[in-house]
């Protein structure tokens with residue numbers, strides 16, 4: 001590592017020591033998600049129960065914790081340059097006696113074989129913010145530390161989309177470079193962006209004003225620590241997708257696929273002449289995917305990589321869904337008039353609409369909708385389908401079952417390619433019902449005690465908390481009945497709460513919310 005890289009590395013460590021990153025979980029960077037995508041791409045992932053997981057640039061370990069808590073026999077190691085972030089994470093682990101997570105303050109480039117081999121390596125939000133030598137160090141560490149059947153996840157900023165964003169970042173970085181104090185520096189950087197988004201050129205051949213305006217919109221409302229690190233770190237080096245693939249290859253690694261499964265399919269990105277052009281001129285899937293980036297202006301990628309000697313079998317067969325679990329947030333918006341298509345809409349993205357005409361497809365989506373957000377395996381779906389359509393499952397032959405599974409898998413694969421459904425590698429330990437003795441996810445119970453305005457649910461998603469929910473969560477360890485909770489209302493219901501007299505309905509509402517946000521495990 002040359003002295004300029006060394007100096008950037010120590011500045012990076014100082015930057016995260018002085019302004020730590022909020023250590024969040026990311027559902028699509030969890031081994032459960034990586035394993036599910038790998039199955040679709042023809043791999044046999046290492047079982048999760050006793051997997052070894054490494055996170056590079058783990059901050060305070062927030063992304064490792066949900067996996068570690070759900071898989072007590074697994075072992076997780078997180079490394080990060082910032083001693084302060086690692087200390088914060090270690091304090092949490094000690095306070096709540098988490099036995100299977102180790103956090104180490106170190107530069108990943110110096111990680112030796114003594115760390116052991118890992119089945120899953122996660123490197124989220126790091127690769128683009130380190131110098132080129134460190135990028136090589138990350139890939140070299142992946143090669144050295146990845147077990148034979150392991151897989152690594154690396155996210156990074158990509159061109160050409162980032163070319164637009166770079167204009168605003170360079171302006172912010174340069175206009176504020178003379179200021180030491182991080183908060184003051186950010187204020188000046190934001191002011192630069194605001195001023196220039198009003199006054200920069202708006203001529204059609206140099207539409208800087210428009211680009212900066214969009215940049216400002218993207219940043220406004222984001223937490224300040226995030227904007228500071230995203231835009232004002234000395235390094236922010238996006239790259240073209242094929243260059244990333246090339247760097248992987250020169251480190252003995254190979255691109256397996258994208259964790260956003262639908263992004264790999266041409267029909268989702270290209271149409272008309274662009275579709276024809278890509279069909280004629282892309283000689284390899286890497287060329288094709290890079291051309292998708294030109295079409296969509298994509299700015300961020302999350303790639304799965306494996307050892308380069310692994311054989312790939314990328315023809316995605318419906319049968320690959322047979323061992324997975326499928327979920328959907330689609331809900332129907334109209335009742336079917338006989339023979340007409342039914343429109344489904346995503347719960348969390350109302351712009352996403354899907355029209356289904358086939359009665360079996362409609363029934364399957366209704367069934368998935370009843371399980372939302374939890375994933376269901378295909379045999380269960382088939383059985384439920386037969387039940388709702390009045391067929392006697394006990395009379396079905398093995399042939400009927402195979403045929404039924406194949407039909408459902410083919411339908412669901414077509415939806416998966418359109419991002420209409422999601423897959424999971426295993427069932428999730430969340431419940432759709434409030435039990436007599438409600439139990440909340442152990443990590444959320446622990447996080448509710450510390451000074452933090454959110455907790456992590458069983459899907460490794462962030463759920464914002466309010467005071468009543470924060471006070472209730474630690475009590476939901478499965479030992480107290482709803483009556484016990486009501487009897488102890490002084491512990492969770494503030495004395496000045498206007499609904500003091502109606503504690504039962506406040507409790508019910510909070511339990512329902514926890515259930516709906518996948519915080520309850522029982």
Ligand SMILES: C[S@@+](CC[C@H](N)C(=O)[O-])C[C@H]1O[C@@H](n2cnc3c(N)ncnc32)[C@H](O)[C@@H]1O
Pocket residue numbers: 009012013016021022023024056057058059079080081082085106107108109123124125126129130134229
């Ligand atoms: C933008 S933060 C991302 C944190 C977390 N992965 C996330 O996405 O929320 C980048 C992290 O990478 C760490 N980092 C940067 N260079 C590193 C290196 N050479 N070795 C280990 N960690 C590094 C930083 O200290 C910082 O915590």
